[in-house]
Amino acid sequence: MSDHTNETIERQYEEYLPPIWKNLNVPIRRASGVTVEDFDGNEYLDAFSGISVTNVGHNNEAVVDAAKTQLEEFVHGCSYVHPNAPVADLAERLAGETPGDLKKTFFCNSGTEAVEGAIKLARKYTGSKEVISLEMGFHGRTLGSLALTGNRAYKNGMTPTINDVSHVEPPYGYRCPSCDGDICSVDCAENVERVIGTHTAGDLAAIVVEPVMGEGGIVVPPTGWLERVREIAHEHDALLIADEVQTGYGRTGELWAVDHFDVVPDIITQAKGIANGLPLGAFTAREEVADAFESGDHLSTFGGNPVACAAAMATIDELHDGIIDNAREQGAWLGDELAALESEFDVVGDARGLGLMRGLEIVDPAMDGPRGVAPEPDSKLAKRVADRLRDDGVVVGVGGYYSNVLRLQPPLSIERSQLERVVVGVRSALETEVDR
Template identity: 70%
Template structure:
């Protein structure tokens, strides 16, 4: 086995031995702590992406590390579905306490993709129906079942999804919505789901699956009333509302779950990413009535509910409730004002939008008209150039996403301080001016 002493030695091994993956951030990480990454050559970077909303309470959080270490010393694998153990029991009880509505029983797995697939199985079992409605531009995972729900063919090419009973409705993407005037959709845009059910399905709908804030689509925040209307439509058709909070959960938007920003109570809630601050863990949670539709053996996961990951999740939730979520609200309000100013100062910034510490900065070419004649044209090349400039010139790591790959994604560890956020905003300003 090689010993890696430089950035190039790591990247060379990736090129030779790891299947092709997305590594556009391109920072070989040797160690990380708090909001800082360090590469093998000793360079430090301020992390404004947190591994796609994963290390929510900061890299190497002492309480999380201690919880994981203590559990490692007891036992690593008990298989929570064969041998009951305390970390799984405690985490399930805690999630029931902190999740919205009457959600009570959880199934633990290893990732967000698995959580989404399990949620669909449960919805089908409970309702006796098979069809599912999701959103255009939504993202729910890359395995064949969850890929069918994902509304972007860039992820599907040459890999046909496994579910045939999935139908897609329009997303509340107000900045590029041809039906709405201004930069925000209206709640009536949710009626496209009603239209899709009436024209594309047989009416045998088990679930409507949505992200309360659409992450991969470019941090799309729906208007007030939109998600409420979605739930109403789902229930009118005997379907369940599945809120995919894999990316928005665990404090990201200034609430423990983004659903709390809206007057809805999901029937099933999917979770992963930030739940255990970097250890692989996913879950889907439902009310007792819905959850009990599963019979023993209907669903299983060998590594799901790993006790080390569950112990880490418990420590993560304690950290979030101990002041970090309040920090998200405080810093998010400040960041919103700063990004509004950035938008006003640069024609190339078409729109900034977000909640808490989950923000998208949509970059455009103001000289060209966008798709369907709505808004300026997306500028993916500019977004990639700004990302690279931030990394190489300012030591700031930020994501790029959106359906058109033109949205800078600001999703730092939730423990990020005002001074660190100020550094990010100033670096953004310099990058926009330079690029």
């Protein structure tokens, strides 16, 4: 690495709060499409999209042009003080783009804020306080959203301010002790009913789930699971909140991940891919639910920023102009290729995902895993494989509850030849690192 590259890394480690612990050590000077470039001029194929954000490609021309045009008009007016066309246009667009009868949208700046706001709205609408979320799930890092997150590693000594949260076993087929096998069934959803009966006080406001668990390791629920969770929520006069912060905007090969399961939630949270990298978050609710908020119940100074809203409109147009179709087509091909890697390498315990949201779970086949279900997770090998890929010019993520899942979430505009390079790189990295 050049002195400039090393200096950039060192300055961010030394002067940035908090200390960086998931840094890929690929400083970005510029980016375009599916590639990023460091300060030495080295190009990397980005198969992670800044954690599933640049869905229509880095520096997408239409998105950049929309943002520039709006920048020349005005940058800020606080959409909750000054009505303006960009926020009105996007709210109207989302009423038509979100599933079923979801209609009214609140705009904020991030996925975490969207989750916090959705919980407030559910509590206001139902008059209840308790919330259920999934073990191993992730919903943000503020104290409220952190209470929903089912992973101690993210909480790190914090005491969440929302105390009325219970967690239920996730539909994690590969490591599901309830199903005693590789395939979860809809019966796993009955764990939600069990938790309501044993861990709550009968004051349930909402059940919050990621339709596909991202930070949890690209966990896809079985057919019927999400439908049954919605039924259980409604049977207890609670709402179903679908956290689509990571899964939305075409990531799974449909505009929304819930579309794979034919489920219409009561509230849907959004961020990441919504504006292709500009900071914007949102939650959209049924009109009856949304109207529970009165003026002043919730507000965001920068929420609905007109530049970000203009970028979001362009992003949605780009998604519908063939990019979602590409995610579906390339994702199906990638799924087959990763399944072949699972068959080829004993250390690949499970290949899973939807669309271009894919994961490879890396394991030690010689060791039994937690509770005797599936082999031992091998986080060290997963990191070595990811590091090897980076050194070969391909950026992937590593995540999952056990930090042993290679996460492949490239821009949805990726071409087959570029995706082939990713697969070849993964195979080569596995061959190199397995016996080290």
